Amino acid sequence: xxxxxxxxxxxxxxxxxxxxxxxxxxxxxxxxxxxNGAGKTTFLRILASLSRPSLGSVKVAxxxxxxxxxxxxxxxxxxxxxxxxxxxxxxxxNLEFYARMYGISNYHVRITEVLKMVGLxxxxxxxxxxxxxxxxxxxxxxxxxxxxxxVALFDEPYTGLDQDASEMLDDVLRSVAxxxxxxxxxxxxLARAEDLATRFDVLSRGVIVASGTKDDFKNSNLLDFYRxxxxx
Amino acid sequence: xxxxxxxxxAVFAIARKDLATEFRSRELISAMLxxxxxxxxxxxxxxxxxxxxxxxxxxxVLWTTFAFAGTLGLNRSMAVEKxxxxxxxxxxxxxxxxAIFFGKAISNLVFMLLVEMIVIPMxxxxxxxxxxxxxxxxxxxxxxxxxxxxxxxxxxxxxVQTRTRDVLLPILLFPVAVPVLLASVKASGGIVAGLPFExxxxxxxxxxxxxxxFLAGSYMSFDFVVEE
Numbered sequence: 028x029x030x031x032x033x034x035x036x037x038x039x040x041x042x043x044x045x046x047x048x049x050x051x052x053x054x055x056x057x058x059x060x061x062x063n064g065a066g067k068t069t070f071l072r073i074l075a076s077l078s079r080p081s082l083g084s085v086k087v088a089x090x091x092x093x094x095x096x097x098x099x100x101x102x103x104x105x106x107x108x109x110x111x112x113x114x115x116x117x118x119x120x121n122l123e124f125y126a127r128m129y130g131i132s133n134y135h136v137r138i139t140e141v142l143k144m145v146g147l148x149x150x151x152x153x154x155x156x157x158x159x160x161x162x163x164x165x166x167x168x169x170x171x172x173x174x175x176x177x178v179a180l181f182d183e184p185y186t187g188l189d190q191d192a193s194e195m196l197d198d199v200l201r202s203v204a205x206x207x208x209x210x211x212x213x214x215x216x217l218a219r220a221e222d223l224a225t226r227f228d229v230l231s232r233g234v235i236v237a238s239g240t241k242d243d244f245k246n247s248n249l250l251d252f253y254r255x256x257x258x259x
Numbered sequence: 260x261x262x263x264x265x266x267x268x269a270v271f272a273i274a275r276k277d278l279a280t281e282f283r284s285r286e287l288i289s290a291m292l293x294x295x296x297x298x299x300x301x302x303x304x305x306x307x308x309x310x311x312x313x314x315x316x317x318x319x320v321l322w323t324t325f326a327f328a329g330t331l332g333l334n335r336s337m338a339v340e341k342x343x344x345x346x347x348x349x350x351x352x353x354x355x356x357x358a359i360f361f362g363k364a365i366s367n368l369v370f371m372l373l374v375e376m377i378v379i380p381m382x383x384x385x386x387x388x389x390x391x392x393x394x395x396x397x398x399x400x401x402x403x404x405x406x407x408x409x410x411x412x413x414x415x416x417x418x419v420q421t422r423t424r425d426v427l428l429p430i431l432l433f434p435v436a437v438p439v440l441l442a443s444v445k446a447s448g449g450i451v452a453g454l455p456f457e458x459x460x461x462x463x464x465x466x467x468x469x470x471x472x473f474l475a476g477s478y479m480s481f482d483f484v485v486e487e
Contacts, residue, residue: 075351076350076351077347077350077351078486079486097353097354097355098353100351100352100353101353103351105347105351107344107347108344109343109344109347110343110344111343111344111345111347111348112343112345112348113276113280113339113343113345114343115279115280115283115284116276116279116280116283120276120279124272124276125348125352127264127268127269127272128264128269128272128273128349128352128354129264129352129353130264130265130268130353154283170348
């Protein structure tokens with residue numbers, strides 16, 4: 028579903044990604060771990076076609092980037108640090124806007140379905156500016172899955188969420204994964220990543236330094252796996 | 260579930276969203292209006308003009324006002340998208356990115372025309388100038404605003420990505436928009452002065468040509484401007 032070969036990304040003289048190889052099979056839930064500044068967000072932005080690779084090849088859902096970026100974007104849902112929502116529109120109006128942008132037919136039914144999924148149906152007519160950070164993040168996830176994407180990219184979705192909001196987000200992520208969607212999530216929350224993901228890749232100094240499944244560290248835990256990966 | 264939306268549906272979704280947002284917040288129009296009225300008032304006090312002199316400065320005063328007020332609106336309109344990451348939301352949509360340009364340009368044009376429609380009667384009252392209420396004058400206003408907004412929307416998408424966006428936009432925009440502003444002032448000045456059509460047809464034709472060039476140039480380059 029995602030195939031990345033020898034990906035290099037440079038900003039001026041600084042090289043952020045240094046020949047990164049990465050692939051994800053359909054239905055996999057990959058947690059992309061790594062310290063701050065490792066290049067996780069840059070990598071996700073390239074997968075989302077928001078940034079061009081300097082070198083290397085990237086294919087998402089079978090389409091090469093950046094040449095077929097519109098086709099990739101139609102199959103992609105993205106949640107970033109920022110909510111990507113308009114505070115002066117209601118929750119329903121925000122989803123309606125994005126539904127129009129994705130060419131969804133009969134979007135009223137889908138909006139109700141998504142609002143129920145993220146637990147915001149009772150607040151559908153409230154302005155987003157009145158929402159807490161957790162509610163905005165839930166709506167942001169609703170925005171990202173409004174078109175039922177084949178691939179979901181979540182960049183630090185738990186940032187700034189309290190315990191209740193994080194648990195609700197867990198449920199939403201599980202329901203996305205349960206539908207057989209491919210998910211790539213960056214996170215610093217190793218416990219949550221261990222609970223949700225089926226595979227764990229560690230990105231450090233611009234390359235993937237370790238990749239494993241739960242079976243690879245069943246006698247220890249993800250924290251040990253992560254630390255060991257960073258030491259290599 | 261998804262089929263890529265048609266270009267025009269995406270354009271109107273963006274314009275409609277901008278209008279709905281502004282209808283709620285009224286941040287942009289109110290700032291543009293207050294600014295325009297202040298400029299008109301300042302000119303009124305600064306240029307204590309006799310009726311003949313007024314005829315010659317009307318087009319210049321009005322276009323100066325609209326150009327400055329338009330810059331305020333252009334800056335704000337793109338900053339709203341950038342500040343909350345909504346520009347990424349737009350860029351993620353499976354649609355030709357020039358649809359974003361046209362959607363933003365349409366909403367910016369509507370805001371500018373709204374301000375113009377409120378400022379012109381104010382100007383007529385303060386300067387006792389009724390010759391601006393002519394269909395030809397409104398035609399030039401529309402053409403001039405289209406050219407100004409076309410290049411302004413493109414440059415605001417560029418400047419909003421910098422830290423000095425508030426300062427950078429006028430620095431980039433005014434030199435590029437000079438041909439549109441000059442042609443607009445000449446054409447509307449001719450109409451207010453009551454000159455025959457032949458006397459201001461050249462700036463009018465130039466204005467149309469600039470509109471086409473700016474719209475086509477912005478359409479072709481917007482994708483490169485918004486890409487990281």
